[in-house]
Amino acid sequence: MTQDKTSIAPSKPSPHGPGNAPPATSSARRLLTRWLPPVLGSAVALALIFWLYRDLDFGRFVTGLGEARVGWIAVLAATILLEQLVNGWKWRQILHDVKPVGTLRLTGALLAGYGANVLVPLGISPLVRSWLIARTEALKMGTVLTTTVIARFIDGVVFALFAGLVAMAGKVPQIAGNLELGLAVAGALNFVLFGALLWAMFRFRALFAREGPVICRLFDWVAKWFRANGAALRGSLCDGVVWPRSPRCRLNVLVGAVAAKLVSATHYLWAGLAVGVVLAPFDYLFLMVFAGFSLVLSRFVRVPGGFVIGSALAFNLLGVPEEQALLMILFNWMLSIILVVGFGLIVLWQSGIDIRRARVEAEETDVRV
Secondary structure (H helix, E strand, O other): OOOOHHHHOOOOOOOOOOOOOOHHHHHHHHHHHHHHHHHHHHHHHHHHHHHHOOOOOHHHHHHHHHOOOHHHHHHHHHHHHHHHHHHHHHHHHHHOOOOOOOHHHHHHHHHHHHHHHHHOOOOOHHHHHHHHHHHHHOOOHHHHHHHHHHHHHHHHHHHHHHHHHHHHHOOOOOOOOOHHHHHHHHHHHHHHHHHHHHHHHHHOHHHHOOOOOHHHHHHHHHHHHOOOOHHHHHHHHHHOOOOOOOHHHHHHHHHHHHHHHHHHHOHHHHHHHHHOOOOOHHHHHHHHHHHHHHHHHHHHOOOOOHHHHHHHHHHHHHOOOHHHHHHHHHHHHHHHHHHHHHHHHHHHHHOOOOHHHHHHHHHOOOOOO
């Protein structure tokens, strides 16, 4: 009796090997990993916004929009750009000892970075702005990148001081729980965190530039994965750990950080004047601090729109009518997006590159960095 050949034919091994998922499955998994968190986060953000404005009188909202004062909206647009100009001037003070660069050029790089980050939301803003300045000024990208990190840490320390000022002034709206204590604790943690990071950068700069320490060897090993020269990259990063030698430039760094926050706090002043809302001076500082902490928290939990949600909650605490509060938020948010993306794309276009090339070249960290 002959045996059926089909029953004894050996099974053909899978081309993907045992335990390996087919390419289609891997692609689907990568797609879910990349897009599912932001989609869920966006759904949560929209649900929160609709819940906050569930009692909105749409008729009053439209009427308020039609009666908004264009002059104050123009002032708001000017102060949004002024904040970026002050940040560019502050960056100039930090970068001065590496190479003097014009404030307008640095401001343009800041706008280009923010614009690229809006179009390609992968957190590449510091990379794009550093790459642009390094490209136009013949500097190493790692060196410029470190100066942007120092500027960010200084902003964090100054923001923490503003949070402490708002908490100690006793002008925080009274709600269930102790909001003043919460702001004070958050500000203190912010101050300690960014202060410690700044101290560590300058304290261990020389150590990080050596070849022997374990952390340096680990850094070089990781750099090889990205086809980068770890020693050269560490050297360029350490070259950017600078603090201005001139006392005047040092003072200007702090003045610029404080001035940028004060200008930011006035954004809702001008938006409020456009719709007939005037608050107490400390209320604008409270709005800036509360919305800022909400933005940071939303980034940790991967929920977009943290600034909008935080501002909405803060306006609710201050007792501002929903229709006027929403108009103030939309004016601020939409003008920021339009101006930052618009001017940022102009800077990228003038540099002779497109957004895809900016992203690719900014993410390529090799020996030239």
